[in-house]
Amino acid sequence: MFDKMKGLLELQRKAKEMQKMMDEIVVEKTSRDGKIRLSMNGNNTLRSLSIDDSLLSPAHKGELEKTLSELVSEAGEEIRRKSSMQAMDMMKNLDIKIPGL
Numbered sequence: 579m580f581d582k583m584k585g586l587l588e589l590q591r592k593a594k595e596m597q598k599m600m601d602e603i604v605v606e607k608t609s610r611d612g613k614i615r616l617s618m619n620g621n622n623t624l625r626s627l628s629i630d631d632s633l634l635s636p637a638h639k640g641e642l643e644k645t646l647s648e649l650v651s652e653a654g655e656e657i658r659r660k661s662s663m664q665a666m667d668m669m670k671n672l673d674i675k676i677p678g679l
Contacts, residue, residue: 615628
């Protein structure tokens with residue numbers, strides 16, 4: 579019973595460590611023309627966004643929406659790759675044997 583509790587506590591500690599690691603992952607993306615830049619952390623929180631004034635007109639609405647969508651998707655994919663690699667590294671060193679989990 580004690581081993582199960584110890585294993586659960588270790589798993590909880592690793593989960594907190596992983597959450598902290600996710601906060602430290604930072605992905606920055608820039609549009610091809612350099613007019614839009616964004617930065618996101620591993621928890622998919624937008625940390626910064628910069629849009630060139632020339633895109634802030636109704637005539638450029640569609641271009642702005644499309645480019646923002648692409649950049650956010652690219653950032654999200656990169657975050658998933660990076661976080662998956664870190665999680666695998668963390669879990670391979672985790673030697674917890676909890677029956678039923």
